[in-house]
Amino acid sequence: MEDQEILIRFRDPAARNVAFNQLVRKYQSKVYWHVRKMVIDHDDADDLTQDVFIKVWNHLENFRQDASLYTWIYRIATNECLSFLSSKRRKFFLPLNDVGAELTAKIEADESLAGDVVELKLQKAILRLPDKQRLVFNLRYYDEMPYEQMAEVTGTSVGALKASYHHAAKKIEQYINDESITD
Amino acid sequence: MNKPFRLDEHRRRPQPPLAPPPDRYFEQLPMRVMQRVQATNPAPAATWGWLSALSAPLRTALASAVVLGGFAASFLLSPEATIQPVASTSLAQVPREELVQYLMASEQRVTLSDLAELPAAQNLPTDTYLHASPDELQEVLDGQPSEETYL
Numbered sequence: 001m002e003d004q005e006i007l008i009r010f011r012d013p014a015a016r017n018v019a020f021n022q023l024v025r026k027y028q029s030k031v032y033w034h035v036r037k038m039v040i041d042h043d044d045a046d047d048l049t050q051d052v053f054i055k056v057w058n059h060l061e062n063f064r065q066d067a068s069l070y071t072w073i074y075r076i077a078t079n080e081c082l083s084f085l086s087s088k089r090r091k092f093f094l095p096l097n098d099v100g101a102e103l104t105a106k107i108e109a110d111e112s113l114a115g116d117v118v119e120l121k122l123q124k125a126i127l128r129l130p131d132k133q134r135l136v137f138n139l140r141y142y143d144e145m146p147y148e149q150m151a152e153v154t155g156t157s158v159g160a161l162k163a164s165y166h167h168a169a170k171k172i173e174q175y176i177n178d179e180s181i182t183d
Numbered sequence: 184m185n186k187p188f189r190l191d192e193h194r195r196r197p198q199p200p201l202a203p204p205p206d207r208y209f210e211q212l213p214m215r216v217m218q219r220v221q222a223t224n225p226a227p228a229a230t231w232g233w234l235s236a237l238s239a240p241l242r243t244a245l246a247s248a249v250v251l252g253g254f255a256a257s258f259l260l261s262p263e264a265t266i267q268p269v270a271s272t273s274l275a276q277v278p279r280e281e282l283v284q285y286l287m288a289s290e291q292r293v294t295l296s297d298l299a300e301l302p303a304a305q306n307l308p309t310d311t312y313l314h315a316s317p318d319e320l321q322e323v324l325d326g327q328p329s330e331e332t333y334l
Binding site (some may be wrong): 020025028036040050054057107116122123169176177 | 187188189190191196197199200201202208213216217219223
């Protein structure tokens with residue numbers, strides 16, 4: 001079902017639930033993986049994904065279609081992730097590196113990476129980035145999102161996003177090369 | 184010497200190699216989301232459903248108007264608010280003959296001495312409704328039957 005059709009049906013009280021169900025089915029995988037890449041843990045990603053769709057339900061009626069529905073949902077998911085990580089630091093009085101270390105420990109415990117040393121180093125390097133820079137890196141590197149769309153999602157200029165991605169890539173390469181020398 | 188790592192030469196995966204979610208997770212997620220949506224947004228009662236269609240400022244204004252209207256109605260309809268006529272004014276409207284008849288016929292047991300002991304210098308209640316001078320009163324009282332006759 002096209003986004004426009006979902007929006008039209010959502011505005012009809014009789015068809016609202018069905019339309020929203022279609023919306024969740026259409027975007028759940030993208031939202032889940034977008035969130036999961038940021039918080040790593042499945043349970044956290046599950047909670048946040050549900051929260052994202054609750055917010056979509058609450059505000060979809062007022063959605064003005066300035067951006068595409070996909071971009072708008074991504075923006076909600078992004079804000080939820082950043083708020084979650086920020087509140088986690090405030091709640092436990094954790095500095096930036098400690099949250100990164102906690103996420104790294106979860107990555108290391110993940111059996112999917114067993115044996116792939118370079119990939120493990122890459123993931124550890126990504127987790128050392130500040131949250132917003134990591135978000136930019138994920139959107140560009142894994143989702144291959146165009147910079148213009150990234151600008152709508154993050155509310156940042158295209159130039160700033162390009163610079164942020166470039167610096168993130170350099171930091172990652174630097175970290176992996178330093179680790180290789182140490183090894 | 185190892186070749187330096189370059190990100191653009193690394194085989195890019197479509198997703199980071201994280202463990203997939205549990206089986207049938209994406210089949211169940213829409214239902215769980217809908218359950219939470221229904222729990223947080225219970226269907227409004229049909230009678231008051233129109234209220235939810237109003238904007239927040241309008242609902243606040245409506246609530247204020249209802250409260251103020253309630254105060255005004257309770258003030259206007261309360262028994263204390265009705266103007267009670269002053270007793271002396273009411274009595275002044277009663278003809279003097281009727282008052283005398285009432286006093287004579289009722290069981291008030293008014294005696295000549297009761298009236299005679301009233302200090303004449305004071306502004307007596309009787310002055311306000313009888314409008315009679317002490318001499319007129321004395322004349323009327325002298326014309327009444329003796330105490331022993333009607334007691």
